[in-house]
Amino acid sequence: MPEVVIPIGPQHPALKEPVNFRVIADGEKIVRLELDLSYNHRGIEKAAEQRNFIRVLPLLERVCGICSHSHATAFAKGIEEIMGLEIPPRARYIRTIIAELERMHSHLLWLGVAAHEIGFNTLFMWTWRDREAVQDTLEEMSGNRVHYGMNEIGGVRCDLTAAQVTAALSRLPVLEERIKQYIDMVNSQETLLIRFRGIGRMSREEALKYGAVGPTARASGVDYDVRRDDPYLAYAEVPWNVVTDTLGDVYGRTRVRIGELWESTQIVRYCLENLPEGPIRVDTPKNAPKGEILSRYEAPRGELAHYIRTNGTDRVERVDIRTPTLANWTSVAMCLVNQNIADIPVIVAAIDPCLSCTSRLTVVNRRDRPRVAGPHTPLSGNRLFGRKGEDSP
Amino acid sequence: MTGTVTPETIQEMLRDFGTVEQVRKNRIRVSTVPGRLHDAIMTSQAVLFVDRLITISAVDNGETFELLYHLIGPHRIIITFVLNIPRNSPVTPTVSDILPPAGIYERQIHDLFGITFGGHPGLKKLMLNEDWPENEHPLRKDWKPGPDTFYGGIKVERS
Amino acid sequence: MSVLREMIENLLSRPVTILYPWAKVPIPATFRGRVAISDDKCIGCSKCSLVCPAQVISMIDGPREVEFKGKTLDRKKRPQVKVFKCIRCGLCERHCPTGAITLSPELSQTGTDREILVT
Amino acid sequence: MTDPVFTLLYIFIFPGFVFLVAYALFLSFLDRKIAARMQQRVGPPFYQPFADFIKMLGKEVIDPDGVDRRLFDAIPPVVLAAVMTAFLYIPVIGYSPLAFPGDLVMVLYLLALPTIALFLLGWLSRNIFSAIGGIRAVTQLFIYEVPFFLALLTPAIMAGSWSISEIVLWQQHNLWLVFLQPIGFIVALIGLQAKLERTPFDIPEAETEIIAGPWTELTGRRLALMHLTTEISLVTGSALIAALFLGGPMIPWTFSDPWLNGAVGFSLFLAKTLAILLILSSIKAATGRFRIDQLNEIGWKYIASAALVQVGIVLVINYLWVTP
Numbered sequence: 004m005p006e007v008v009i010p011i012g013p014q015h016p017a018l019k020e021p022v023n024f025r026v027i028a029d030g031e032k033i034v035r036l037e038l039d040l041s042y043n044h045r046g047i048e049k050a051a052e053q054r055n056f057i058r059v060l061p062l063l064e065r066v067c068g069i070c071s072h073s074h075a076t077a078f079a080k081g082i083e084e085i086m087g088l089e090i091p092p093r094a095r096y097i098r099t100i101i102a103e104l105e106r107m108h109s110h111l112l113w114l115g116v117a118a119h120e121i122g123f124n125t126l127f128m129w130t131w132r133d134r135e136a137v138q139d140t141l142e143e144m145s146g147n148r149v150h151y152g153m154n155e156i157g158g159v160r161c162d163l164t165a166a167q168v169t170a171a172l173s174r175l176p177v178l179e180e181r182i183k184q185y186i187d188m189v190n191s192q193e194t195l196l197i198r199f200r201g202i203g204r205m206s207r208e209e210a211l212k213y214g215a216v217g218p219t220a221r222a223s224g225v226d227y228d229v230r231r232d233d234p235y236l237a238y239a240e241v242p243w244n245v246v247t248d249t250l251g252d253v254y255g256r257t258r259v260r261i262g263e264l265w266e267s268t269q270i271v272r273y274c275l276e277n278l279p280e281g282p283i284r285v286d287t288p289k290n291a292p293k294g295e296i297l298s299r300y301e302a303p304r305g306e307l308a309h310y311i312r313t314n315g316t317d318r319v320e321r322v323d324i325r326t327p328t329l330a331n332w333t334s335v336a337m338c339l340v341n342q343n344i345a346d347i348p349v350i351v352a353a354i355d356p357c358l359s360c361t362s363r364l365t366v367v368n369r370r371d372r373p374r375v376a377g378p379h380t381p382l383s384g385n386r387l388f389g390r391k392g393e394d395s396p
Numbered sequence: 397m398t399g400t401v402t403p404e405t406i407q408e409m410l411r412d413f414g415t416v417e418q419v420r421k422n423r424i425r426v427s428t429v430p431g432r433l434h435d436a437i438m439t440s441q442a443v444l445f446v447d448r449l450i451t452i453s454a455v456d457n458g459e460t461f462e463l464l465y466h467l468i469g470p471h472r473i474i475i476t477f478v479l480n481i482p483r484n485s486p487v488t489p490t491v492s493d494i495l496p497p498a499g500i501y502e503r504q505i506h507d508l509f510g511i512t513f514g515g516h517p518g519l520k521k522l523m524l525n526e527d528w529p530e531n532e533h534p535l536r537k538d539w540k541p542g543p544d545t546f547y548g549g550i551k552v553e554r555s
Numbered sequence: 556m557s558v559l560r561e562m563i564e565n566l567l568s569r570p571v572t573i574l575y576p577w578a579k580v581p582i583p584a585t586f587r588g589r590v591a592i593s594d595d596k597c598i599g600c601s602k603c604s605l606v607c608p609a610q611v612i613s614m615i616d617g618p619r620e621v622e623f624k625g626k627t628l629d630r631k632k633r634p635q636v637k638v639f640k641c642i643r644c645g646l647c648e649r650h651c652p653t654g655a656i657t658l659s660p661e662l663s664q665t666g667t668d669r670e671i672l673v674t
Numbered sequence: 675m676t677d678p679v680f681t682l683l684y685i686f687i688f689p690g691f692v693f694l695v696a697y698a699l700f701l702s703f704l705d706r707k708i709a710a711r712m713q714q715r716v717g718p719p720f721y722q723p724f725a726d727f728i729k730m731l732g733k734e735v736i737d738p739d740g741v742d743r744r745l746f747d748a749i750p751p752v753v754l755a756a757v758m759t760a761f762l763y764i765p766v767i768g769y770s771p772l773a774f775p776g777d778l779v780m781v782l783y784l785l786a787l788p789t790i791a792l793f794l795l796g797w798l799s800r801n802i803f804s805a806i807g808g809i810r811a812v813t814q815l816f817i818y819e820v821p822f823f824l825a826l827l828t829p830a831i832m833a834g835s836w837s838i839s840e841i842v843l844w845q846q847h848n849l850w851l852v853f854l855q856p857i858g859f860i861v862a863l864i865g866l867q868a869k870l871e872r873t874p875f876d877i878p879e880a881e882t883e884i885i886a887g888p889w890t891e892l893t894g895r896r897l898a899l900m901h902l903t904t905e906i907s908l909v910t911g912s913a914l915i916a917a918l919f920l921g922g923p924m925i926p927w928t929f930s931d932p933w934l935n936g937a938v939g940f941s942l943f944l945a946k947t948l949a950i951l952l953i954l955s956s957i958k959a960a961t962g963r964f965r966i967d968q969l970n971e972i973g974w975k976y977i978a979s980a981a982l983v984q985v986g987i988v989l990v991i992n993y994l995w996v997t998p
Contacts, residue, residue, distance in 0.1 A: 009802050015885070048508075049534055054608065061608040061644040120882045122873045123962030125562065128713035132571055139583075146587035146658070152644050160649055161585070187557045194874050194962035211447045214497030227448075232472040233422060297423065297466055297474060299450070310453035310464065325451035325501070333497045344806070345965045348882040558960050562712040572716045 006034060011347060022356070028344050036339055048322060055317040056082060056156050056291070064150050066324060069112065072098075072105045073302035074309070075154040078322065080235055081298030081311040082156050085291050092237075092279040094158035099237040100171075100274045101145065101153050103267040107178070108137040109303035110260045110267075113355045114185065117257065120348040121198040126188065133181045140171045158284025168275050175272055182264050189257055199254035203338040203350035206251055213334040216327050217305020218263065219354045221247045222255035229301040241273050253353040290317050302327055304355045328356045401444055401471040409443055410436060410475070423474040430479055430488040437467065437477065437494055445469040452501040454509050456537045461486055461511055465498075481511060490516040508535040586660040587643045590636045596655035598623050599630040603647035603656050611640040612647060623653070681771060689766040694758060698905035699723040701951055705908070708955040723905070730898035738891045740800050750892075750899035753791040757903055760784035761910045765839050765922050766943050767936040773839040778830055781838065781914060782823060785869065788903050789815045792878065795900075796888030807887020810966050811878035814868060817973035818875070822865025824981035825858040828988045829918040838914070842922035852919040854991070858984040859919045861977055863950070866911040867957055868973075870904060874961040877969060909947065912954070916946035 011024040026036045047066055051059050063078050064071040076098055083090060111134040118126035138148045144167055145151035153159045189195060205215065210223035220227055228245040230238040246262035248255040291313040298309040305327030314320040331354040338350050406424050407416045413436040414428035428436055440446040450466040465477040481488050490513040492499035502513045503522035510533035513519055521528070529545055541547060573580050582588075598621050604612040617633030634647075634656065647656045684690055702723040710717025737743050763770055763777040770777075789811050796808020829851045830836050833844035845851055852859045868875035879887035892900055916922055923939035964972065 007802055007805075009806070009884075046534065057606050057646065057650070058608040061642060061646065064644075065642075118962065121962035122876060122880060122882070124873075125558070125709075125713050125959045126962075128715060129561070132714055135571075143583040143585060146583070146585040146645065147643070150642075150644070152587070152646075155649070160645070167585075184557055184561070192558055192962070194964060197968055198962055198965065212496055214449055214495075296420075297450070297453075297464075297476065306450070308451050308466070310451065310455075310466070312455055312457075320457070321453075321455045323451070323453040323455070325453075329500060329504075330451075330497060333500055343965055343967070345877070345880065345883050559956070562956065562959055565714045566708070566711050568714070570711060570716045571714045574716065 009344065024347070024351075026339075026344065026347060033339055033342050033344060033347070036336065048324060051322045052319060055289075056287075056319075059319070060154055060156070061150070061152065063322075063324075064152065064154075067326070068149055069109050070105060070302040070304065070307070071150050072101050072153065073300055073307050074324070075152075076102060076236070077298045077300035077302075077307055077309040078311065079154045079156050080300070081296040081309055082291055082313070082319075083287075084296050084298070085294040085311070085313050086156070086288060087292075088157055088285055088287060090158050090285060091282045093162075093281045094283045095237045096274045096278050097153065097159045097163055097283065099241065100163075100271055101141065101151055102236065103270045103274070104137055104141050104144075105151075106303045107264055107267045107271075108134050108141070109355070110264045111137065113260060113303075113352075114257070114264075116355075117199075117253070117349065117352050118195070120352045121195065123192070123195060126185075126192075126195075130185070133178065136174050136178055140174055143167055143170060155284065157287035158282070160284075162283050163278065168278060172272070172275050175268055175275075179265075179268050182261065182268065185264075186261055189261060196254065198346075198349060199257055200250075200252060202253045202346050203335075203342060203353055204250075204252040205334060205338055209337065210251070210334060213337055214330050215305075215334040215354075216330045217302070217355075218256050218259045219305065219331050219334060221245070222259045223251040224249045227306075229299045229306050233299055235300065237274060238270075241270050243270050243273075253349055256353045290315060291319075304328060305331065328354065331356070401469070401473070403473055406440075406444055406473060406475060409439065413439070413477075419476075420474075422472060423476060425476045425478060427478045427480075430481065433465070433477055433479060433491065434489060434494070437465070437491055440467060440469075440475055441494070444475070445471065446475060449495045449497050449501075450474065452498060452505060454505045454511065454535075456509060456535065458537065459483065461509060463488065463505070463511070465491065467495075486511040487514055488512075489514045492516055507533070509533050510536065582660050584660060587645045587658040588661045589638060589659055590641055590643075590647065590656060591659040592634055592636070592656050594619060594633060594655075595621070596653045597621065597630070597633055598628060598653055598655070599632040599634075600652060601632060601634070602650050602652065603634050606646045606650045608644055608646060609640055609642045611637040613637075684771055685762060690762060691758065694761055694906060694909060695902065698902065698909045699727065701908055701912075701947070702905040704948070705951060705955050705958075708952065709959045712956070712959045727898050727902060730901070731895050733894040733897075735894035735896060736891075738799055738801065741798055741891070746795070746798055746896065749791045749795055750896045750903065753788045754899050754903045754906070756784045756787040757906045757910050761906065761913065763838060764910065764913045764917050765842050765924075766913070767923055767940045769839045769843070773837050775840070776836040778826070778836050778838050778841070778918075781910075782826060785907060785910060785914075786815065786819060788907055789869070792888040795892065796878075799888065799891040801891050803884040803886070804888050804890045806884050807878045807880075807890070810880075810884075811871070811888060813966055814871075814875065814877055814969065817970055818865050818868035818977070821861050821973065821977045821981035822869065824978070824985055825861035825865060826914070826918055828855050828858045828981075828984050831985070831988050832992060838917050838922075842917050842924050845921040846924040850919065850921045855919070855984055855988060857980050857987075859915070861981045861984065862915050862919065863953060863957075864977055866915060866950075867954055868969075869911060870908055870954075872954065873958045874964050875969065876963055877966050880963055908951070908954075912947040912950040913943070915950055916943065920946045920949075922946070 006027055006029050009026045009028055011026055013021045013023050024036050027034045047062060051062060054062060060075050060079065064075045066074045111130045115127040115130035115134070118124070118130070141151060142148045144163060145153050145161065153161065205223050207224040210220045210225050215223065215225070216227070224247055226245060226247050231245050243266050246259050246266060248259050250258070293313060293315045295310070295312040298311060300307045300309070307327055308325040310321070310323040312320040335351060335354050339347060342350060403418050403424060407418065410416050410424070410426045413432050414426050416424060416426050419425045426436065446467045446469040448468050450468055453464040453466065455462040455464070460480040460482055463479040463481060467475045467477070479488060486509070488511065490498070490502055492502060493515070499516065500522070502516055503519060505511050506513060506519050507521055507523040510531065528547060529542070533539060594617070599614070601614045604614055612634050614632040615635045616631065618629070618631050619633070621628045621630050643658060645658050648658050686692065700720070703718060703720050706722070707717040737746070760781045762772050763781050793808040793812045796804040796811065799805070829841050832851065832854065833841040835841055835844065871878055879889055889897065889900065923943040925938055925942060929935045929938065
């Protein structure tokens with residue numbers, strides 16, 4: 004069978020995100036692929052330069068629909084460090100609780116999506132049903148299901164009442180029970196194993212070389228978690244473990260994410276039970292002094308980096324957001340070569356791509372898309388971005 | 397092997413490449429020049445076990461463009477190499493040959509700031525669409541949307 | 556096997572879906588819904604319009620008398636919210652000095668009155 | 675049988691066209707409802723498949739560029755007719771009036787037609803997703819068809835007849851074949867699941883991989899008819915397995931009233947098809963999708979050999995017991 008070009012995206016049932024893969028396949032095997040990142044430029048970084056610190060946080064929260072707390076916290080914690088503020092312990096714990104609940108809902112969502120990509124819709128429905136419990140908790144605590152709006156420079160906006168803590172704690176045992184069920188299911192469900200094992204394998208060296216982050220990297224045995232390596236919020240005080248795996252395939256990523264789900268429930272439980280008393284915010288100056296900070300944060304999808312520069316006013320000079328998905332693209336493109344067409348959705352979904360974060364920068368709609376690799380050549384990180392003279396086949 | 401790498405050793409090692417200062421307990425900032433960057437990264441990869449590029453940040457600070465290469469290794473100390481590139485000829489050599497993930501960040505910066513990375517294998521538009529006007533780079537400080545220009549099919553209405 | 560067991564359990568139990576128009580979805584009291592402004596408390600300081608990230612609060616003419624700290628003040632401006640552009644971040648509520656502007660737990664963009672479109 | 679009115683009624687009204695369409699839509703509803711309840715969803719109302727069917731009939735038919743319209747129009751009615759014809763040979767209330775020696779083989783071939791048609795549709799659509807889907811459909815056909823045929827031919831070997839109605843009669847006198855051929859029954863169920871392209875065998879129309887496979891370019895009444903075809907295939911397939919392995923509509927005793935006889939037989943038929951549907955729905959809900967190469971391996975390594983083992987066992991039993 005001759006080589007065929009299969010367009011995947013920007014409108015495709017598997018990738019409900021504005022990204023375009025042109026997969027060149029020989030039969031069912033992927034020979035090479037061309038990647039178009041995004042179709043939607045929102046100009047958030049430019050807009051962030053125009054707003055003061057109060058008004059910029061809701062904007063940054065809307066960088067991403069899933070990890071909204073991550074962006075706001077990464078920014079707030081950077082600005083607080085520039086200002087030299089120490090936020091109260093209670094605020095730190097509340098931020099941690101929201102962050103871990105967010106991780107839980109993101110990973111549950113991911114598990115459902117991964118199951119859906121292989122047609123296992125029952126697991127998809129179940130995880131999304133259980134995700135509702137997390138979202139209800141978040142809604143009770145913050146007032147919204149997705150954009151929590153809990154952060155402000157110098158602390159958090161709303162306090163947790165005793166009733167909210169009790170309600171959240173009462174939901175945890177159910178979730179823990181469910182997560183145990185999922186561990187069991189993932190380890191015993193035959194079709195899931197057969198589709199996840201050995202797919203999109205990435206060795207430790209490759210994961211490091213191509214700059215994979217988050218669960219994608221940890222599944223390949225890269226022991227890299229900002230929460231432990233550069234502790235922020237309450238992570239230094241809470242007992243928890245970094246989950247890693249050595250398999251490096253989609254199954255390994257699933258195991259890492261489910262393991263992180265479990266760790267998250269334990270972190271949330273510890274924080275709720277040991278919530279310190281005290282104020283939830285400190286007074287902040289209006290202006291930040293001149294300075295720069297690389298604020299790193301372990302978002303559900305991986306390491307998120309905000310490079311913030313201030314100039315002594317109440318606005319940032321520049322905020323450069325590097326989202327985990329952008330860091331993971333190189334590795335995913337590398338993973339896909341020589342895999343089956345049927346595995347594209349699974350492999351791409353395995354990094355949990357969030358185009359909303361990534362394409363905050365992007366508008367792409369090119370007719371003459373670049374050839375990214377020569378015919379039958381394995382795709383390396385360099386070749387992914389095209390070489391001169393390969394525009395025409 | 398990584399136990400020997402401390403902020404002090406890093407400062408010692410990278411002293412040759414420019415001004416070194418420790419800006420945070422786990423972050424070293426090295427101001428260097430475009431010509432030395434390659435060697436600096438190679439040295440840190442070889443000696444300081446740097447294995448990962450966190451990101452490349454770009455800042456337009458009025459007179460120059462500032463490029464910041466944030467690298468990290470198993471010692472979990474961020475090494476930031478800072479380059480200043482003149483605004484009138486924004487060209488710097490690429491590092492995507494020694495750090496594969498840099499390719500995607502460099503393309504992003506090329507789009508948004510108009511900095512050219514010499515030797516980059518495919519410095520094409522990644523972030524902005526095809527009908528984006530040439531020589532307009534939205535994250536430059538002096539960029540204003542033109543009144544009659546279409547950006548991705550949309551004309552910006554100035555109020 | 557755990558999949559099969561749970562499937563059978565589910566088959567015998569009721570679905571979890573809330574059939575919305577017939578059954579009410581529980582809304583927590585903290586829910587950030589439609590902006591509600593109480594004219595009695597508002598002192599017209601226009602702080603809300605300054606912090607609003609979506610810039611949907613504008614100060615319009617609304618002369619009235621307000622009791623504030625035992626004094627009766629004469630106020631000329633009152634805030635107006637374009638509800639459909641509101642992103643319900645709650646910053647106005649957070650920064651209001653008198654608690655005059657709040658986010659009620661009602662759904663934001665539904666209703667039959669003309670009034671709800673502009674508060 | 676000789677009465678033409680009776681034959682016409684048989685073909686068009688009762689077990690034939692009208693009943694068949696109604697029952698197919700009902701089974702489709704039930705299938706969706708069971709899956710939904712297993713996932714703790716509410717599921718569709720009972721008229722949903724019917725409403726879908728009517729709605730799709732009324733939708734605009736879009737011809738993709740460069741498609742042979744006549745062939746595209748002709749395929750859905752042809753396969754619909756094929757699976758409907760197949761159903762007529764399966765006993766529903768009693769002995770099928772159209773039965774002839776060898777109708778089992780004909781039914782099996784008629785049931786294979788929709789897959790071939792899907793391949794044709796995919797090939798005609800001039801769409802890459804359809805083409806891949808069509809190729810996958812045929813590949814899958816080669817994988818499951820052999821074990822499916824083998825599994826369904828073992829009852830024929832055991833009963834010593836190639837007529838479905840004769841096999842049902844044999845079971846009335848002896849024993850349900852599911853007790854004698856459990857492996858064959860399981861293989862037949864798996865084969866039926868694969869034939870109907872339901873999870874884990876929905877490889878040709880894998881939604882997340884190739885949109886809808888051969889169905890991608892089908893619109894309007896073509897889509898409606900193809901959907902109806904799959905739904906009727908579901909009825910025909912489960913009725914066939916019910917007849918071959920579960921004794922069909924036959925009851926071991928006879929009532930004096932022929933009407934009561936027919937009614938009891940018919941309710942048995944309903945109960946058995948519903949039971950098979952429940953099993954099929956559970957498989958659908960409990961599994962993810964295989965990949966085509968994995969299915970190839972599983973199909974030839976395990977399912978086909980299981981069917982062969984069953985054939986061997988049946989031959990041995992026949993030699994020892996049934997043959998005088």
